[in-house]
Amino acid sequence: MLSKVISCGRLGIEGYLMRVEVDVREGLPMMDVVGLPDAAVRESRERVRTAMKNSGYVFPVSQITVNLAPADIKKEGPWYDLPIALGILAASKQLPMESLTDALVLGALSLDGSVGAVTGAMPMLLAARRQGVKRALLPAENARECACLGGVALYPIANLAEAVGFLRGEKQLECAVQPAPSEGAPEEEPTVDLANVRGQYAARRALEIAASGGHNLLLIGTAGSGKTMLARCLPGILPRMTEEEAMETTVIHSVTDGFRGGLMAQRPFSAPHHTASAAALIGGGRGAMPGEVTKAHNGVLFLDELPEYPRSVLEALRQPLEDGVVTVARANARCVYPANFQLVCAMNPCPCGNYGSRTQACRCAPHEVQRYLGRISGPLLDRIDMVVEMDAVPPEEVFSGGGAQESSRTVRARVEAARAVQNARYRGMGFYCNARIPAKRLEEMCPMTQEARELLALCMKNLHLSMRAYTRVMRISRTLADMEGKDIIEGEHIAEAASYRGANEKYWK
Amino acid sequence: MTREDGVWLWLAMTPGLSAGKARELVEHLGGEAAAWNAGPDALERAVGRDLAARLLRARDPERINAHVRRCRAMGMTLITPSSPEYPPLLKGIYDPPCALYARGNLALLKTDCLTVVGTRRHTRYGEKVTRLLAGELASAGLTIVSGLAEGLDGVAHRAALDAGGNTIAVLGNGLDVCYPSMHAGLQEEIAHKGLLLSEYGPGTRPSKATFPARNRILAGCARGTLVTEAGEKSGALITAGLAVEYGRELFTVPGNIDSPASVATNLLMRTSAEIVLESADILQVLGVKAPLVAREEEAPATLNAEEAALVERIRQEPQSFDQLIELTGFSASKLNSLLTMLQLKGIIDQSAGRVYAAKTSLRTRD
Numbered sequence: 001m002l003s004k005v006i007s008c009g010r011l012g013i014e015g016y017l018m019r020v021e022v023d024v025r026e027g028l029p030m031m032d033v034v035g036l037p038d039a040a041v042r043e044s045r046e047r048v049r050t051a052m053k054n055s056g057y058v059f060p061v062s063q064i065t066v067n068l069a070p071a072d073i074k075k076e077g078p079w080y081d082l083p084i085a086l087g088i089l090a091a092s093k094q095l096p097m098e099s100l101t102d103a104l105v106l107g108a109l110s111l112d113g114s115v116g117a118v119t120g121a122m123p124m125l126l127a128a129r130r131q132g133v134k135r136a137l138l139p140a141e142n143a144r145e146c147a148c149l150g151g152v153a154l155y156p157i158a159n160l161a162e163a164v165g166f167l168r169g170e171k172q173l174e175c176a177v178q179p180a181p182s183e184g185a186p187e188e189e190p191t192v193d194l195a196n197v198r199g200q201y202a203a204r205r206a207l208e209i210a211a212s213g214g215h216n217l218l219l220i221g222t223a224g225s226g227k228t229m230l231a232r233c234l235p236g237i238l239p240r241m242t243e244e245e246a247m248e249t250t251v252i253h254s255v256t257d258g259f260r261g262g263l264m265a266q267r268p269f270s271a272p273h274h275t276a277s278a279a280a281l282i283g284g285g286r287g288a289m290p291g292e293v294t295k296a297h298n299g300v301l302f303l304d305e306l307p308e309y310p311r312s313v314l315e316a317l318r319q320p321l322e323d324g325v326v327t328v329a330r331a332n333a334r335c336v337y338p339a340n341f342q343l344v345c346a347m348n349p350c351p352c353g354n355y356g357s358r359t360q361a362c363r364c365a366p367h368e369v370q371r372y373l374g375r376i377s378g379p380l381l382d383r384i385d386m387v388v389e390m391d392a393v394p395p396e397e398v399f400s401g402g403g404a405q406e407s408s409r410t411v412r413a414r415v416e417a418a419r420a421v422q423n424a425r426y427r428g429m430g431f432y433c434n435a436r437i438p439a440k441r442l443e444e445m446c447p448m449t450q451e452a453r454e455l456l457a458l459c460m461k462n463l464h465l466s467m468r469a470y471t472r473v474m475r476i477s478r479t480l481a482d483m484e485g486k487d488i489i490e491g492e493h494i495a496e497a498a499s500y501r502g503a504n505e506k507y508w509k
Numbered sequence: 510m511t512r513e514d515g516v517w518l519w520l521a522m523t524p525g526l527s528a529g530k531a532r533e534l535v536e537h538l539g540g541e542a543a544a545w546n547a548g549p550d551a552l553e554r555a556v557g558r559d560l561a562a563r564l565l566r567a568r569d570p571e572r573i574n575a576h577v578r579r580c581r582a583m584g585m586t587l588i589t590p591s592s593p594e595y596p597p598l599l600k601g602i603y604d605p606p607c608a609l610y611a612r613g614n615l616a617l618l619k620t621d622c623l624t625v626v627g628t629r630r631h632t633r634y635g636e637k638v639t640r641l642l643a644g645e646l647a648s649a650g651l652t653i654v655s656g657l658a659e660g661l662d663g664v665a666h667r668a669a670l671d672a673g674g675n676t677i678a679v680l681g682n683g684l685d686v687c688y689p690s691m692h693a694g695l696q697e698e699i700a701h702k703g704l705l706l707s708e709y710g711p712g713t714r715p716s717k718a719t720f721p722a723r724n725r726i727l728a729g730c731a732r733g734t735l736v737t738e739a740g741e742k743s744g745a746l747i748t749a750g751l752a753v754e755y756g757r758e759l760f761t762v763p764g765n766i767d768s769p770a771s772v773a774t775n776l777l778m779r780t781s782a783e784i785v786l787e788s789a790d791i792l793q794v795l796g797v798k799a800p801l802v803a804r805e806e807e808a809p810a811t812l813n814a815e816e817a818a819l820v821e822r823i824r825q826e827p828q829s830f831d832q833l834i835e836l837t838g839f840s841a842s843k844l845n846s847l848l849t850m851l852q853l854k855g856i857i858d859q860s861a862g863r864v865y866a867a868k869t870s871l872r873t874r875d
Binding site: 010199202204290326356361362364365366367389390391430455458459463479480492493495496498499500 | 572620630650659689691723769770829830831834841842843844845846847848849852853855860863864
């Protein structure tokens with residue numbers, strides 16, 4: 001007898017609907033799983049058999065064939081256990097066949113019959129919703145994660161017996177509760193707050209500008225000057241995510257980290273270590289899984305100790321920085337992942353970290369400093385709008401500094417206002433913030449007063465700015481004008497913008 | 510090229526024979542000609558069997574002449590203790606080089622020389638005083654001698670050239686070798702406007718041993734040595750030590766007592782060095798009359814009230830961005846644009862670690 005159960009598979013961060021077909025017929029007792037199962041899927045035979053027995057059901061002594069359709073895609077993971085078990089029960093008449101016709105089933109089985117969680121349930125449920133699935137049985141642990149989806153009645157399942165009881169109509173199950181519809185994502189306190197950062201006025205200001213215009217940022221500072229702390233503050237002052245962004249982000253983290261906390265409110269902050277491989281950063285490996293750049297989608301990618309990253313890894317960053325997406329091609333899969341992140345890098349000014357410090361001696365020879373800085377390629381630097389030198393403040397001075405500092409929340413309100421101006425200006429143009437203005441539209445988007453124009457020319461000449469630096473100064477001054485709500489760029493905007501290129505010209509002559 | 514020069518060249522080209530030994534040998538045997546004609550026995554008695562054998566092997570007029578022709582073809586002049594060009598002061602040290610290779614203006618070897626050296630890892634302060642002092646002393650007529658190393662050596666040469674003065678670079682490698690590569694342009698410029706000097710023949714690469722040896726020429730050819738900034742292990746200290754040993758004047762510039770880059774110069778000041786607060790201090794000790802050039806008063810740039818207040822703060826002491834915020838109460842954005850404007854007007858300078866300092870020269874004693 002043949003039964004069919006609807007289930008879901010996942011390729012990278014895209015889900016697809018599939019069928020688990022189970023045939024039970026007379027013959028030598030055996031069970032075969034076909035349809036390109038991987039080891040985890042094939043092992044489900046043993047889990048399913050034992051779980052059924054331990055839940056008090058009969059595992060048919062017959063010839064069982066399980067087909068995972070479509071049969072041309074590789075199936076991974078243990079979450080076909082529950083659909084296979086239900087399929088066998090239906091095919092062996094322990095469960096009414098029609099109860100399975102419209103329900104999506106997902107879940108791993110443990111030997112005692114309890115149902116275990118699924119990694120990346122979000123994209124699978126999204127695909128099911130698109131295909132018009134109305135109800136779904138899924139592990140209780142995944143219920144909260146997927147409840148925010150809406151449109152699908154979700155039944156959290158704790159064990160095999162519960163699923164069977166529900167499908168037989170013997171047991172009532174509560175639908176997973178959907179959170180009340182809210183404007184945007186729910187408010188959540190940022191984990192690191194700008195209010196806790198002492199001093200570093202220049203870097204604070206730079207961080208706000210970077211957040212307002214979406215500019216990539218490089219922090220240069222001696223060891224212990226607080227570069228990492230500042231970078232961690234960035235997600236907290238970026239504008240809150242729209243519901244669409246929050247959904248994208250949650251889907252990605254559902255797959256990559258097994259995130260199960262419902263819709264994400266905080267923008268992600270991804271900080272891969274400098275020993276990370278290019279595949280870990282960009283994506284790849286078996287199954288072409290998303291990498292750190294995709295995990296940082298809609299958020300911040302933070303590279304600490306920038307010159308320590310292998311050159312090949314940094315060069316691989318150029319495509320996602322340019323396009324906002326990353327293409328991962330492997331022998332068995334080719335995936336395009338979103339990777340629209342803001343890059344924040346941090347580095348020491350020299351290998352020992354004390355170059356430029358007022359109190360610590362730098363132990364590096366001058367050519368060592370040059371070589372250290374030279375590890376960062378020009379093309380990558382080109383994609384970083386702002387370079388900020390952290391103040392080399394001795395620790396005893398750090399704590400003497402001023403009273404209470406502005407909190408992230410206050411700063412974010414200003415950032416959101418500046419972004420609103422940009423969103424209105426760039427509507428329908430294919431880009432959304434000042435950092436993304438295409439070079440050929442820059443002049444048109446950055447009208448200047450006569451004074452500003454003259455000052456810019458003077459800066460080019462006296463501060464030895466390159467042509468590349470010129471466009472960066474324009475973009476940043478555009479953001480500075482937007483922060484004040486001005487349409488025309490004025491002289492003081494240019495003067496301030498130029499100060500974020502000064503360090504760059506000094507270090508990379 | 511006289512016969513005596515050839516003899517010195519022979520000694521210079523003998524491997525394993527130190528400059529001190531060579532000088533002793535010539536004195537012992539009673540002059541260059543006697544040394545050339547000395548038999549194996551006499552040489553063996555003077556320097557031992559090994560060296561004598563080497564000396565005899567190297568005593569090959571053909572080879573020496575070929576070397577001279579090669580150097581000439583490369584535009585180098587050979588100077589030995591018997592040449593009239595040989596720096597007179599250098600003859601006075603214990604181990605004067607047997608041969609000097611030179612490119613440029615040989616007349617500089619007869620001028621009043623002052624060696625200016627400093628650390629390769631200098632601070633802004635070190636750069637500032639080196640530039641100022643070397644520039645002023647060069648325009649006062651002293652020839653600035655230095656080692657063309659990275660850091661303050663390069664600053665000293667550059668300052669002398671910029672002031673239209675004379676400079677000699679003493680290298681620790683062959684004159685046709687560029688080291689450090691960042692000073693390739695400066696090296697060429699000095700060959701044209703000043704003088705390049707080295708103890709090492711064409712093609713010699715720099716090594717750990719050549720620099721300390723080079724330092725004795727630095728200390729030996731000048732009437733005094735000025736160390737502008739040096740940390741604990743700076744190579745400039747070798748030069749300073751040699752200058753004292755040779756009985757030359759040693760000058761240092763005081764630095765902050767908490768500045769790692771000034772530790773050694775401050776210590777020298779306590780023990781053996783003359784304190785320099787302005788270029789006149791050096792000129793006075795060396796007895797050189799400076800053509801009194803009135804220090805150029807910079808045309809005051811027009812500043813608005815905010816800029817003027819800021820400059821006032823920075824003039825007192827170099828300040829970091831954070832300190833300036835706390836001192837002046839400006840917002841970060843205001844301060845950023847003010848600082849850019851002041852940089853544009855050439856009034857302040859920014860260095861690593863975002864420290865801002867006023868660009869004007871040292872205050873002179875009234």
